[in-house]
Amino acid sequence: MATDISKLGLKTKWQDLTEGMIVAGAGTSRAFNTGEWSNNKPQFIADKCKQCLLCVPVCPDSSIPVTEMKRGEFDYEHCKGCGICVKACPFGAITMEGVN
Amino acid sequence: MAKRERLSGNEAVAIALRQINPDVFPAFPITPSTEIPQYFASFAADGLVDTEFIPVESEHSSMSAAIGASAAGARSLTATSSCGLAYMWEELYIAASNRLPLALALVNRALSGPININCDHSDSMGARDAGWIQVYAENNQEAYDNMVQAFRISEHKDVRLPIMICQDGFITSHAVENIELLEDEEVKGFVGEYEPENYLLNPECPMAVGPYSVTDYYMEAKRSQAEGMKAVEQVVLDVAEEFEALSGRAYGLFETYRMEDAERAVVMIGSAAGTTKDAVDRLREKGEKVGLLKIRLFRPFPAERIAEALKGVKAVAVMDRAEGYTNHGGPLGADVMAALFRARSTAYAINIVYGLGGRDVRVEDMEKVFADLKQIIDDDDAGETYRYMGIRE
Numbered sequence: 001m002a003t004d005i006s007k008l009g010l011k012t013k014w015q016d017l018t019e020g021m022i023v024a025g026a027g028t029s030r031a032f033n034t035g036e037w038s039n040n041k042p043q044f045i046a047d048k049c050k051q052c053l054l055c056v057p058v059c060p061d062s063s064i065p066v067t068e069m070k071r072g073e074f075d076y077e078h079c080k081g082c083g084i085c086v087k088a089c090p091f092g093a094i095t096m097e098g099v100n
Numbered sequence: 101m102a103k104r105e106r107l108s109g110n111e112a113v114a115i116a117l118r119q120i121n122p123d124v125f126p127a128f129p130i131t132p133s134t135e136i137p138q139y140f141a142s143f144a145a146d147g148l149v150d151t152e153f154i155p156v157e158s159e160h161s162s163m164s165a166a167i168g169a170s171a172a173g174a175r176s177l178t179a180t181s182s183c184g185l186a187y188m189w190e191e192l193y194i195a196a197s198n199r200l201p202l203a204l205a206l207v208n209r210a211l212s213g214p215i216n217i218n219c220d221h222s223d224s225m226g227a228r229d230a231g232w233i234q235v236y237a238e239n240n241q242e243a244y245d246n247m248v249q250a251f252r253i254s255e256h257k258d259v260r261l262p263i264m265i266c267q268d269g270f271i272t273s274h275a276v277e278n279i280e281l282l283e284d285e286e287v288k289g290f291v292g293e294y295e296p297e298n299y300l301l302n303p304e305c306p307m308a309v310g311p312y313s314v315t316d317y318y319m320e321a322k323r324s325q326a327e328g329m330k331a332v333e334q335v336v337l338d339v340a341e342e343f344e345a346l347s348g349r350a351y352g353l354f355e356t357y358r359m360e361d362a363e364r365a366v367v368m369i370g371s372a373a374g375t376t377k378d379a380v381d382r383l384r385e386k387g388e389k390v391g392l393l394k395i396r397l398f399r400p401f402p403a404e405r406i407a408e409a410l411k412g413v414k415a416v417a418v419m420d421r422a423e424g425y426t427n428h429g430g431p432l433g434a435d436v437m438a439a440l441f442r443a444r445s446t447a448y449a450i451n452i453v454y455g456l457g458g459r460d461v462r463v464e465d466m467e468k469v470f471a472d473l474k475q476i477i478d479d480d481d482a483g484e485t486y487r488y489m490g491i492r493e
Binding site: 010012013014015017019020021022023024025026028029 | 325
């Protein structure tokens with residue numbers, strides 16, 4: 001199968017690229033840090049959080065990690081600062097400059 | 101067992117699609133291609149196909165949906181004309197660069213402006229560098245036959261590129277001609293099941309389609325894409341050979357008509373080739389050595405074989421049903437002349453723009469072209485190489 005991406009790199013010849021540049025494997029976007037795309041980031045105020053997890057599914061970049069049914073600190077390596085989670089939180093447990 | 105019918109070009113293509121029974125057909129109507137999805141929608145409503153027919157809100161969406169379906173692993177296509185194709189511009193390049201097999205039934209129509217709904221090739225000629233395979237038809241039978249062969253070419257493992265099956269708006273799309281149809285089972289057997297190697301809905305191997313390519317990868321990606329195009333000529337010939345065994349109708353990369361000892365030749369694309377054949381016949385009766393080369397495969401451009409076919413010719417007129425605004429002529433003229441130059445041809449070559457916006461082409465017009473070529477040979481001078489035909493002046 002022409003989907004072996006392990007040999008992709010800056011020295012790769014055109015003959016060794018995957019057809020149509022497809023990237024095989026799941027969750028490969030984890031390897032691509034997009035966190036620096038914005039300056040403003042949401043802040044998590046743990047004291048106010050009720051762990052309702054409403055913020056988790058609305059995050060377009062899966063930047064709110066959940067372990068044992070509890071959310072943790074933001075993954076700033078991938079958070080682009082869209083602010084949707086701020087709007088989703090009913091308890092004011094997420095704040096961000098410029099977002100009410 | 102073939103069936104004789106009387107069909108318009110649009111109806112013939114729609115019937116070919118019913119016989120192919122594709123998985124997904126998103127479409128948005130635009131004259132003169134509207135009838136293709138219209139006929140097909142009734143096939144879908146009547147339960148004659150298993151196709152997911154999606155009436156979308158624009159051509160931008162119809163091509164996007166066809167691309168999405170193809171990436172998912174489905175056999176997909178759409179149909180359009182003119183400004184509809186222009187509105188697909190961005191997606192055309194995406195389909196080709198993602199190496200997604202799919203078909204576009206294109207009914208050639210002039211691009212605006214001035215706004216016009218009739219035939220010329222400005223729409224598909226504008227898309228000639230998008231990385232799509234382009235196949236053109238002279239008549240309804242060829243439009244049907246090309247559609248039947250389309251997916252076999254597009255899906256071939258060495259190719260995997262989208263294919264545009266073009267026919268002339270109104271002239272063939274709406275005119276009714278006698279035509280021979282294959283049996284449904286014959287088409288089904290010929291086209292076969294689509295079994296992609298990699299596709300989005302394959303749980304065994306999840307993948308991402310259409311990733312961002314930084315400068316470090318972009319050129320290698322484009323070079324890799326060119327390799328698919330290089331395989332097309334042979335695949336088109338192989339598929340045509342199989343199709344001939346099934347139908348008795350022979351196809352190549354282009355058709356040569358009475359070219360054996362021709363000293364003067366016309367090169368052109370589409371329905372006006374039929375008119376030109378009549379002109380060639382009339383002149384041949386008078387003993388004049390004239391012939392026609394009709395392009396079937398325009399992208400990729402079979403330059404070497406065309407130059408070879410024109411080897412014995414003293415003067416050639418390349419007919420463009422689209423302007424190039426280069427001040428030298430149209431796109432077919434540029435390609436044919438480049439082919440002749442590379443082959444060290446010494447033939448005189450002129451480029452004639454004709455038939456724009458549905459302007460009629462008569463047998464007498466084409467006889468005049470051959471007379472002009474005779475004049476060029478007699479004068480030993482090509483004169484103006486960028487000309488217009490059928491213009492009031």
